[in-house]
Amino acid sequence: MTAKIKEFPGISLSEQDFKDGKILFNFDKLNxxxxxxxxxxxxxxxxxxxxxxxxxxxxxxxxxxxxxxxxVCEWCYRPMDEFVPLKDTGTVNTxxxxxxxxxxxxxxxxxxxxxxxxxxxxxxxxxxxxxxxVDPNAVKIGMRVQAVWKPANxxxxxxxxxxxxxxxxxK
Amino acid sequence: xxxxxxxxxxxAAWVDNLPVENxxxxxxxxxxxxxxxxxxxxxLGTHCPNCDQTYVPATVFCERCLAQLxxxxxxxxxxxxxTYTFLHVNLDGSPRQDPEIIAFVRxxxxxxxxxxxxxxxxxxxxxMMVQAVFKPAAERVGSILDIDHFxxx
Numbered sequence: 001m002t003a004k005i006k007e008f009p010g011i012s013l014s015e016q017d018f019k020d021g022k023i024l025f026n027f028d029k030l031n032x033x034x035x036x037x038x039x040x041x042x043x044x045x046x047x048x049x050x051x052x053x054x055x056x057x058x059x060x061x062x063x064x065x066x067x068x069x070x071x072v073c074e075w076c077y078r079p080m081d082e083f084v085p086l087k088d089t090g091t092v093n094t095x096x097x098x099x100x101x102x103x104x105x106x107x108x109x110x111x112x113x114x115x116x117x118x119x120x121x122x123x124x125x126x127x128x129x130x131x132x133x134v135d136p137n138a139v140k141i142g143m144r145v146q147a148v149w150k151p152a153n154x155x156x157x158x159x160x161x162x163x164x165x166x167x168x169x170x171k
Numbered sequence: 172x173x174x175x176x177x178x179x180x181x182x183a184a185w186v187d188n189l190p191v192e193n194x195x196x197x198x199x200x201x202x203x204x205x206x207x208x209x210x211x212x213x214x215l216g217t218h219c220p221n222c223d224q225t226y227v228p229a230t231v232f233c234e235r236c237l238a239q240l241x242x243x244x245x246x247x248x249x250x251x252x253x254t255y256t257f258l259h260v261n262l263d264g265s266p267r268q269d270p271e272i273i274a275f276v277r278x279x280x281x282x283x284x285x286x287x288x289x290x291x292x293x294x295x296x297x298x299m300m301v302q303a304v305f306k307p308a309a310e311r312v313g314s315i316l317d318i319d320h321f322x323x324x
Binding site (some may be wrong): 047 | 188
């Protein structure tokens, strides 16, 4: 749609114009500090990520294993029965080649966010993470991947304790 | 067994910060208004000959007849306190020793919200004339805070 517009109205400004003082502006920084209660499910998930394990939870009635773990089953609304440790390998469910960073900077090498179905969870149950150590053109849906963890002493109970997923080296 | 108990090793809360920053450019009229404050220590307004209104801070359009305004007027640096209030707490909620006085100072048919200084809080009153005290020219950056405060005439 924007291709049809030859000239946008208004005055376009570059970073240099701000530096040179060509334009006056007000800079402001939001105080966006927050604390989000992790709860029982995600709290346990983050604690086990610190130990290098991806945790799921199991409902015996529905015979479902979901990841990240939830304490109430989304199918039968009953409390889940147990936490189950899952493998740190999985299958690419879907992915994207992203040539723009979160703060809208263009990049040459794409970031590859992907949904990865974790081995041990029920089919089509997975988590979102990044792929790396892979040729962007070689990424395929159904590709087998494995987690690359941070060293144990650097893990702090965060989803970023897994740095990224890389193609699985078959043994 | 149900999953009712928190993992004692689990983080109770995820604490983080949203990195939200913004740059606000003042627009056509605002740019000229703040340039005048920064470079000349002047407060500018725009006059609508149709409605005989002088807008302060300056605007590019008359909000009554929507005509474009290009008649710029220097409204001087002395205005009248229309209303004021005492602030006993700071922005972060901590108590203040001396209250800060925030006033609406009328210029022509508009005005500015700013702080009053060099005035005994008990002597502040509606209708008193106050004058803008500008920061030294070298310290001005093109902001409403280039006026440090208003003091009684």
